[in-house]
Amino acid sequence: MDFQKKFTKILFVTVITIFVVVIYVQYTDQYKPVKNLKMGIQAGKTLNSFFPIYVAEEKGFLKEEGLNITFIQLGPTMSTNALISGNIEFSYDLPAAINAKLGGADIKVIMIYSNNDNFLYSNFSSIEELKGKRIAVASLGGASYTRLYNLLKSERLKISDVEITVIPDAGQRINAFKSGFIDATISPIPPSIAFQPNEVKMILYLGSDSQTTMVGAIVTTEKYLKENPETVMKFTTVIAKTIKYIYEDKEGTTELIKSGLNANEKQAMDIYKFILAHHYYTTKTDLENLDTEIKEIAESTGKNAVPATDFYDSNFVDKLPKELQI
Numbered sequence: 001m002d003f004q005k006k007f008t009k010i011l012f013v014t015v016i017t018i019f020v021v022v023i024y025v026q027y028t029d030q031y032k033p034v035k036n037l038k039m040g041i042q043a044g045k046t047l048n049s050f051f052p053i054y055v056a057e058e059k060g061f062l063k064e065e066g067l068n069i070t071f072i073q074l075g076p077t078m079s080t081n082a083l084i085s086g087n088i089e090f091s092y093d094l095p096a097a098i099n100a101k102l103g104g105a106d107i108k109v110i111m112i113y114s115n116n117d118n119f120l121y122s123n124f125s126s127i128e129e130l131k132g133k134r135i136a137v138a139s140l141g142g143a144s145y146t147r148l149y150n151l152l153k154s155e156r157l158k159i160s161d162v163e164i165t166v167i168p169d170a171g172q173r174i175n176a177f178k179s180g181f182i183d184a185t186i187s188p189i190p191p192s193i194a195f196q197p198n199e200v201k202m203i204l205y206l207g208s209d210s211q212t213t214m215v216g217a218i219v220t221t222e223k224y225l226k227e228n229p230e231t232v233m234k235f236t237t238v239i240a241k242t243i244k245y246i247y248e249d250k251e252g253t254t255e256l257i258k259s260g261l262n263a264n265e266k267q268a269m270d271i272y273k274f275i276l277a278h279h280y281y282t283t284k285t286d287l288e289n290l291d292t293e294i295k296e297i298a299e300s301t302g303k304n305a306v307p308a309t310d311f312y313d314s315n316f317v318d319k320l321p322k323e324l325q326i
Contacts, residue, residue: 035231037069038088040079042138042170050092050216052113052242052280054260055253061241065234075168076142080107080219089224090235094217098294099141101311102303106221110316111236112285113243114216118147119191120204121177122184127155133183134163136173141301143215144186146293147206149300159300190274192267225313236316240282240324246275247326283317283325 041050053071056062062069069090074082076096083091084105091097094112101107124130130152137144149159165182167173173185174194184202187194191203218235225232246253250272257268290308298305317325 034066034068035234037067037090037231037235039069039071039090039092040074040082040088041071041092042073042075042079042168051257051260051275052216052239052246053092055246055256056238056242058256058260059242059245059252061238061245064241065238067231067234067238073169075139075166077139078168080105083107083219083221086221089220089228089231091219092217093142094215094219095146095293095297096139096142097217097219098297098311099301099303101306102294102298102301106223107219107311108222108225109217109219109312110225110232111218111239111282112216112290112312113218113239113282114280118144118186118188118206118215119194120148120151120184120186120202120206121174121191121194121200123201124184125202127151127157130184131157131161132163134165134181136165136167136176136182136185138168138170138173138186139166140164141297146297146300148186150296151204151206190271192270193261193263233316233319237320237324240317240320240326243280243282243326244324246280281326282320283314285312285314285317287312 039053041053057069057071072079072082072088074088076093077099079088079091079093080096080100082088084100084107094109097107097109122130122133124133135148137148139145145164148162152159152161165176167176167182167185170187170189173182173187174189176182177185178199186206191200194200218239220232253275254265254268254272257263257271258265261267261271263271287308290312291305294308294311295305297303
């Protein structure tokens with residue numbers, strides 16, 4: 001009888017202990033400290049360079065790391081300027097960040113995760129026909145501007161041979177082109193989403209002929225990096241988790257493409273295939289390629305280049321667990 005009472009008492013204590021632990025874990029998970037951050041981003045987190053950020057938000061990867069990020073719609077240059085002034089903690093556009101660094105800004109890139117995603121859309125048959133025409137880019141010195149500069153240079157044209165119009169929003173650039181306000185545009189919106197069949201004459205993917213193909217990045221300031229290394233590591237981990245998910249869960253990713261871009265099944269599959277060909281990565285940054293990109297941007301903006309090692313800090317991606325090193 002004594003044994004039965006003792007066993008019942010032990011069982012009761014064990015059950016109560018398990019109950020308390022479960023409640024505590026749930027409570028601490030619900031009320032654990034959340035780091036509130038702000039990040040500048042172009043309209044459309046579903047576009048290729050920003051797609052990992054959209055997935056991270058939709059799949060709860062930010063919450064898993066205790067991060068809450070408010071996304072503020074800003075063009076590349078405005079986003080970088082807001083970062084420098086301390087109004088946001090992170091930005092996204094590598095060429096705009098390079099341009100700011102060349103101007104002496106306190107800028108550090110901690111992850112470069114995607115290749116060039118820009119297309120040239122026009123109703124001309126050749127690049128030479130762009131001479132004297134009005135072309136829209138997102139910002140001066142940003143990714144679209146740099147790709148256009150290199151494209152014109154490859155055809156022995158100068159940036160001064162065309163009329164540049166700055167329209168930060170990618171969708172508005174497409175609309176301006178359709179309305180005839182501009183003659184051509186650089187945009188990351190895939191053709192299957194941007195246009196109906198035969199609605200545009202020339203579609204040129206600018207990653208094919210460019211030596212420099214990097215664009216999507218996590219950009220912060222050196223000051224913020226030094227003062228908040230844990231937060232920077234968490235955000236790096238979020239993007240790495242997201243990229244792993246994109247590669248491993250085709251069905252889940254295509255569903256997010258459909259909902260995010262209001263795409264049908266065929267469009268979603270075409271975009272997913274493009275994303276895979278687009279080569280998202282976390283730890284395979286080519287410093288030689290980055291050096292070339294910095295030199296090209298320096299040339300296009302009339303500034304002096306800096307070494308890639310002064311600009312890119314690989315310490316955070318190097319600390320990622322092996323399963324997230326893609």
